[in-house]
Amino acid sequence: MKQLLKLIAALPYSLPGKPAPVKDVIAMQQDLKFNGLPTLPEDFVRFLHHVNTLNYDGLFIFGINSRSYFLDILSENLRLDLTQKENILILGYDEFEYLAYCAPHACYQIIDKDTLEVVETYADLTAAMKYLLKADDDEHL
Amino acid sequence: MKKKQKKPFCDTGLGKDLAHMIILPIALKASSHSHRSRFRDNSVQLYERLRCLKDSLRTLIIGDTSETSPAYRSKLQSKILTEKLILNIVSGRRADILKNIEQIMQSEGINFVERHQSPISPEERYVIKCDFNGIPHSPKNLSPFYQNFLLQPSRSSAYPPQNYKLQNLPDWKIYRQFPNFKNNEYKLRVALSEKGIPPQMLSSLNAYDIMHLFSHYYKKHKIYPPETSKVKFIKFFISHHEQAFRTYLNNSRPVIIEALKNKGINISDHPKSDDYRNFVESSIRLMKEKGTVPPLFNIHHKIPVKDSNDPDKLSRINSPQNLCLIMECPYHTMMHLFDTNSKGDTIFDRKVKRVELPQDMIFFGGFRSEACIYHNYSLDYQKNLHLLIAKVTGKRK
Numbered sequence: 001m002k003q004l005l006k007l008i009a010a011l012p013y014s015l016p017g018k019p020a021p022v023k024d025v026i027a028m029q030q031d032l033k034f035n036g037l038p039t040l041p042e043d044f045v046r047f048l049h050h051v052n053t054l055n056y057d058g059l060f061i062f063g064i065n066s067r068s069y070f071l072d073i074l075s076e077n078l079r080l081d082l083t084q085k086e087n088i089l090i091l092g093y094d095e096f097e098y099l100a101y102c103a104p105h106a107c108y109q110i111i112d113k114d115t116l117e118v119v120e121t122y123a124d125l126t127a128a129m130k131y132l133l134k135a136d137d138d139e140h141l
Numbered sequence: 142m143k144k145k146q147k148k149p150f151c152d153t154g155l156g157k158d159l160a161h162m163i164i165l166p167i168a169l170k171a172s173s174h175s176h177r178s179r180f181r182d183n184s185v186q187l188y189e190r191l192r193c194l195k196d197s198l199r200t201l202i203i204g205d206t207s208e209t210s211p212a213y214r215s216k217l218q219s220k221i222l223t224e225k226l227i228l229n230i231v232s233g234r235r236a237d238i239l240k241n242i243e244q245i246m247q248s249e250g251i252n253f254v255e256r257h258q259s260p261i262s263p264e265e266r267y268v269i270k271c272d273f274n275g276i277p278h279s280p281k282n283l284s285p286f287y288q289n290f291l292l293q294p295s296r297s298s299a300y301p302p303q304n305y306k307l308q309n310l311p312d313w314k315i316y317r318q319f320p321n322f323k324n325n326e327y328k329l330r331v332a333l334s335e336k337g338i339p340p341q342m343l344s345s346l347n348a349y350d351i352m353h354l355f356s357h358y359y360k361k362h363k364i365y366p367p368e369t370s371k372v373k374f375i376k377f378f379i380s381h382h383e384q385a386f387r388t389y390l391n392n393s394r395p396v397i398i399e400a401l402k403n404k405g406i407n408i409s410d411h412p413k414s415d416d417y418r419n420f421v422e423s424s425i426r427l428m429k430e431k432g433t434v435p436p437l438f439n440i441h442h443k444i445p446v447k448d449s450n451d452p453d454k455l456s457r458i459n460s461p462q463n464l465c466l467i468m469e470c471p472y473h474t475m476m477h478l479f480d481t482n483s484k485g486d487t488i489f490d491r492k493v494k495r496v497e498l499p500q501d502m503i504f505f506g507g508f509r510s511e512a513c514i515y516h517n518y519s520l521d522y523q524k525n526l527h528l529l530i531a532k533v534t535g536k537r538k
Binding site: 053057058062 | 274277405427436437447470
């Protein structure tokens with residue numbers, strides 16, 4: 001998680017949202033459960049306590065946003081209304097892919113927006129975010 | 142007693158995680174035992190969220206025109222439709238919602254096109270994506286031949302680069318349509334040579350292997366990969382329309398500040414505050430220097446990637462004429478509302494409705510004409526492109 005936060009802090013002008021308070025996270029978990037969606041994984045909750053919503057270079061990571069449906073985990077998932085919504089929770093997207101949490105396998109998935117095929121699978125949030133932020137590509141440069 | 146437990150968790154960063162782990166299971170357990178009360182609470186919360194959605198849609202339909210203007214009065218019809226839409230949203234009837242949105246947008250002069258998708262192969266889609274977003278660090282789906290080859294100990298290059306006839310590489314016909322790959326044909330030959338792949342085995346390589354070779358080459362030689370189509374488009378846009386974009390951002394100050402606030406970012410609305418000016422300047426500077434998509438915006442493909450039609454003209458999908466900078470919420474979201482409408486069908490017989498944007502539109506900031514920016518591509522386009530390339534390569538040197 002430290003690595004991920006360091007990576008986000010290094011992004012130029014990424015404007016991360018303010019950390020989500022505990023009571024909002026609990027309310028969100030209850031809302032998700034009530035709406036038949038998987039609850040937030042532990043490392044994503046930890047992420048929300050530091051960075052609540054992120055928007056950088058066409059990448060949008062959801063959070064808890066009670067002011068608008070935009071980037072709000074529950075509203076966005078209800079809006080997207082994808083199949084298997086009881087197993088898959090969408091946590092963000094870019095122009096081509098969704099970042100999703102697959103509850104049955106407790107892993108993060110990169111899902112193609114059009115075909116809904118799983119492109120990549122990651123055990124933790126940091127690795128999935130590194131893929132989306134193309135951090136690996138820059139490491140060698 | 143409860144307050145005493147919660148307070149320290151909220152005060153320390155680490156405590157929040159503990160709070161989540163301890164309080165959440167209790168809260169969830171409690172909620173599962175009280176359906177009636179949860180239903181009531183949740184309905185209110187959900188309604189509040191939908192109300193926000195409604196407000197966003199209302200802004201979308203009515204725009205930020207003054208309520209007393211004739212333009213507003215002429216849109217009363219749309220407003221009535223909006224009310225109907227709200228009712229449908231609250232009652233959760235998705236099909237009705239989409240139908241109403243379509244009606245509203247058509248009453249605003251927005252055209253829809255409905256057509257069967259002409260799906261492209263996963264390989265074609267992959268190359269389009271990499272051309273747009275950049276070369277991935279570790280491509281997956283490598284061919285068995287290439288995977289086996291990677292497992293073998295590295296060998297000295299036995300074949301010179303010129304021995305590789307890329308026409309024997311089946312998926313190269315996809316790559317060569319994109320200037321970013323076509324112009325680096327020699328680098329691929331060098332990568333093949335460095336890996337020691339026998340030239341007669343080129344036909345065994347797939348599109349993912351080629352991307353791996355490119356990725357490995359750039360990593361090994363520590364050189365920057367070519368600029369992606371996304372970066373090129375943003376730089377192209379800002380180099381031609383900086384003033385128009387700046388004017389849009391200044392005219393849309395209240396809307397952008399509100400959008401940032403909705404995202405949880407507080408930017409001062411005070412006229413003397415430098416917050417908004419800094420936001421505009423930082424966004425434009427990053428667009429110019431790095432080709433970064435500005436916050437709250439995204440790039441929209443006018444002809445969608447999944448509907449590329451002509452397999453021999455794949456690169457046009459990522460060409461500036463097919464791209465449009467657009468405000469993500471609500472406009473880009475609205476453009477893609479119909480995408481998942483036909484879920485459950487196979488991709489081959491899926492019919493998708495799309496909002497049709499004009500070919501010369503390069504920026505979409507709202508349904509009012511003054512909120513959009515157009516680019517005349519036909520007017521000395523080649524000259525502009527050459528100038529841009531010269532400028533970019535000159536800078537890099």
